[in-house]
Amino acid sequence: MRALGVDDAARALSQGAEARVFALEFCGRDAICKQRFAKKYRLPALDERLTRARLVGEARAIVRARKLGVRAPMVLHVDANEACVYMERVAGVALKEALRRETCTREDIARYGREIGEAISKLHDGGLVHGDLTTSNFMVRDDDGAVVVIDFGLSYPSAVPEDKGVDLYVLERAINAAHPSQTELFDEIIATYKKTSKMWCATLNRFAEVRARGRKRSMVG
Ligand SMILES: Nc1ncnc2c1ncn2[C@@H]1O[C@H](COP(=O)(O)OP(=O)(O)OP(=O)(O)O)[C@@H](O)[C@H]1O
Structure with missing residues (x-):
């Protein structure tokens, strides 16, 4: 049918x-x-x-x-x-591709970081975890350059700081793996998250713990 x-x-x-x-x-x-x-x-x-x-x-x-x-x-x-x-249908390109373009400036990266940080903070404050934050799951719109979030296939409702911390950690890993020379993107995301999320403190504490656990695990092998 x-x-x-x-x-x-x-x-x-x-x-x-x-x-x-x-x-x-x-x-x-x-x-x-x-x-x-x-x-x-x-x-x-x-x-x-x-x-x-x-x-x-x-x-x-x-x-x-x-x-x-x-x-x-x-x-x-x-x-x-x-x-x-x-x-x-979003007319645009994946953020992953936009970041690889020669025309991508530091100002563009800073703006993407602000828009992504604000979007994640709205999702988390509203009790929604995206579950698959990568630079393939944001699109940059052709007409106004705005960042659009896609692929909510692994999203789930949660108010738990650990879940939100993991959401951020997944994104940090994805950015470090796919765009190792553009770490300022994640710095901007976190700075904006801190400014805009009402629950930034609990989430970022958890994020730091999740990250430390991840580091320990990768050192052990
Ligand atoms: N609303 C949309 N507008 C334009 N393109 C889209 C849209 N939604 C998805 N796409 C395109 O389809 C691709 C796959 O979509 P999505 O990530 O939702 O599916 P998926 O099967 O979960 O993918 P993956 O297994 O790669 O995570 C996106 O990377 C994007 O190129």
Whole structure:
């Protein structure tokens, strides 16, 4: 079954471990469809339940993030039968790519850092953990250069400082691995988080602990 208004000329954008993403038109607007696939090793009934829970969970997280004032794509439609979520298509590039461009200036990096720090602080203060913060999961919009948060597939509600600390730690690791010469990006994210989050103290204390545990683990091997 196909949802009403879906253009047949869908173009594949990405294929991950859990889902594939198509660019298409949905009710006359530029959209994407993120479709989760069945996991053959799971019992079909269990697989269907889990897939549906993830699908609905992702759509809910995006709606919640937008209500918190975070720039994220608008959800257009959820088709539980096809395990698809349709959302507004962001015209832009992944932050990962924007940071690698020769035209990327220190001012750009500082602005990305401020926008990301503010977005994460809004999510965390609103009780939402993103769960997969990497430079592939932020997009830089073509028209105004604004940073948009995508991929809420691993997001979950939490008010626990440890969960928020881990969220930040995952991002720090991702930035250090993919952009080792642009560490000022994460410094700016943390400085902004500290300025804007009401609960910065508990989260950043936890973040420091998570980071120390991570260091110890990597020294031990
Ligand atoms: N709203 C959107 N607008 C434009 N492109 C998008 C949008 N959502 C996703 N994409 C594109 O599809 C890619 C994969 O999307 P997403 O990260 O949500 O799926 P995923 O299967 O979880 O990916 P991965 O397994 O790589 O984490 C993104 O990196 C981006 O290029």
